[in-house]
Amino acid sequence: MGVGSSGPGKWCARRLSNSKEELPFFGSGATSSGAMTAALPSRGSAVGFDQILGFARDNDAAAIREIVKMGCPPSFTNRVGQTPLHIAAIWGSVEAAQALLELGANPNAANQLRGSTPLHAAALGKGPPERRAECVRLMIQAKGDPRQADLGGELPLDCASDEAVRLALGAAPLILHKAVESRCGLEALAQAIKQVQSGAVDLTLETMTSSGESALHLAVALGWREGVQMLLAARADPCTQNSVRREPLHTAVLQGNHRIVQLLLDARANPSARDSDPEHDPRFTSKSVEETPDEHRTPLHYAAELGNVIAARLLLQKGCVVDAPESRRLTALHLCLALRADTELEVGCGVKVTGLQKKPEWNGRLGSVVGPKSASDAGTEERWPVLLEGEDSPDGVLLKADNLTRLPEESLDLLLEARADVNLGNTQWGEGRTVLHEAAHLGDLELARKVLAAGAEVDRQDKKLGFSALHLASRAKKDELVRLLVNARADIHQPSAGGKTAAELGEINGLSEAALALLQGKE
Template identity: 25%
Template sequence: MAERERPRRLLRLVQEGRLDLLRDELHPEDIPEARSRRWGRLGDTLLHHAARMGHRDVLEFLVRELGMDVEVANGDYKRPIHEAASMGHGECVSFLLERGASVDCLKKADWTPLMMACTRKNLEVISSLVEHGANPLLRNKDGWNCFHIASREGHPEVLRYLLDVSPGIWDTESTIRRTPLHTAAMHGCSRVVELLLERCHYRPDSRDKCGVTPFMDAIQNGHLDIARMLLEKHQEGHGHTILTLLSLGADLQAQDGKSRSALHAAVAGQQAEATRILLRAGLRDTPDGSGTLAQQLARKPEVIQVFQESQVTT
């Protein structure tokens, strides 16, 4: 084998998890170069690649027998534990922690291994990091903690765990004052929104720096089931929100997957003011996928009165 091909072969063997061939391939004189060699634009080491691919045995070989440093960082300051956590490789995370890897080390943009683990639904990895002292309240450069990240990914199981180990973790805002509820509503994570409304205490119509509320995020992105949940939970202030949406040119004619409109959402939430504004804005009461008109969902006298005043008939 040509000398210039040897590093590529070593990398391939690590990526494929071929520990037997890796042992045979590495001669004593190759070890110093293998230990310090970097690959790619960011300068990943063999340890980064082993952790990313989830090869615990290769990882252990590189650390124990080649003496590679578990805290080695690439050009983005990402360490092997970031790689293992982000890919959900529990055995690799456990080994690196046993060998003294820093549990709250920061990569570029101030992401911790726990934050990266929360991009996946792997409670084994998340709980392992927390049990080894990871701080769930740390924030990245955008002001997001791991709870915010899990809200974006739509993982209610992860959020329940985080609330159990850190009950106040929900009370957080990004640098532009967006809450996890904003994020979940914008991304259409209905199960997460339901959980957040049940277990957390977000202010009705909390606004980010641009004045956007979770309800506005839901409407603007066509998540009317979430808009309905927010209307039902947060009883006040949505009239002003809808007026703001109209002034911004939001498409209130949008329908969800069951052909329900914003009017269905407002009436299901028994929101008289919101219903009145939508009807005055010209939103027609059309049947949803089940043939139900929004008017048929009216229960409160004041909502029924709105339809009577607007002369809307079934």
């Protein structure tokens, strides 16, 4: 298996699910290094031999040599098959590993958990990467086999996240990633691409880190447009997925970099690609709701949630699926509604420029926030980096928060123009509850007007209480909404699951007499 050949997410999933796998088990005889020599077992006695595991952890080579002289096997195992060499490799105990190998410890001993060898332990370890890498080199010199897979078919290299350990295990250096990360210039990146394409190194343009990040992922995350252009020109795949199934296009949208979004879409990135749900806990499943944690959000979900109108427009122009549901059945339309109550700026959000005095020609332009606000000097206001439509500044322009407004109405209008389905529900709101229900619940008259015009089913009832939008508006004493819904021909006689009409709910909760008269058909 070559460098980066494990599937996206393989390392992360294993690290999370088996984070205790390589941890040492110390028997009752384990001691701290300060008391090791005094606590050594008597010669010829097997009692206390498990102390060698503690000696390996604490890098006490002298104590290891002494206990082996007393008859302890250098490849002594605990109840799960961990040897002292596994333990030394985990913690980067170089001197202990060297002593064990000189005493005949087996560098290919497999434990009983996953058949992991000491080389796997070094790859998954907790000690300093450079010291674990030195343990790897010592074990390979002692005929440790980096090609020996565990029971799951994974090689030590598949488990390694630290570059020093990867290189010690025989991986080619990630020259593309280093060229991108350093941003030393296009010449360095071009040279790295040339080496990869010529076969001079055992890498491809899609070679990934252990977390599934390709060089293109990294260039996008850094907002390096020129680097992205060069990688795409070299035919780097814009559809590679990282450990959470996120593609470069997802990252570009989350970063607010609509220029890179355009580059990726022009290179045929999938505008409807789905990532996985990072909040999904496999220990808990629902019997009533179908869960799709590996079919989560598209780039449009993130653009809508951030109110990034420019990115959303680009995605829609490329034919993305407007009503794709994420793992909780939320659509882009559902997510954009939160913008109506959220005015705080954040990285990736869409904005409109207002109130500029020195650059009045920028007023009214849309843009995207592409980074955190800058630290303010004494007496100066903090500013946000913004990519504006029609401006070619590579890192954006710095603008005060007072000159930036978010785009809730523009985001909503864009999705409604794209014919987003206003009658879809989701598991977060409750089954059967639609955008019109939310408008009634929030008392949002303008939202209700827009979704009614977009074809909202005015008498749709939710599954839990059998409430229609009219029931909710009446219960919440929203007179104007009640009037709007009645004028839209809502059924004033429709009962809820509890048998109550909108008028009865309004009367109980103190709805105005004028609105009650309307619901009772007296007006």
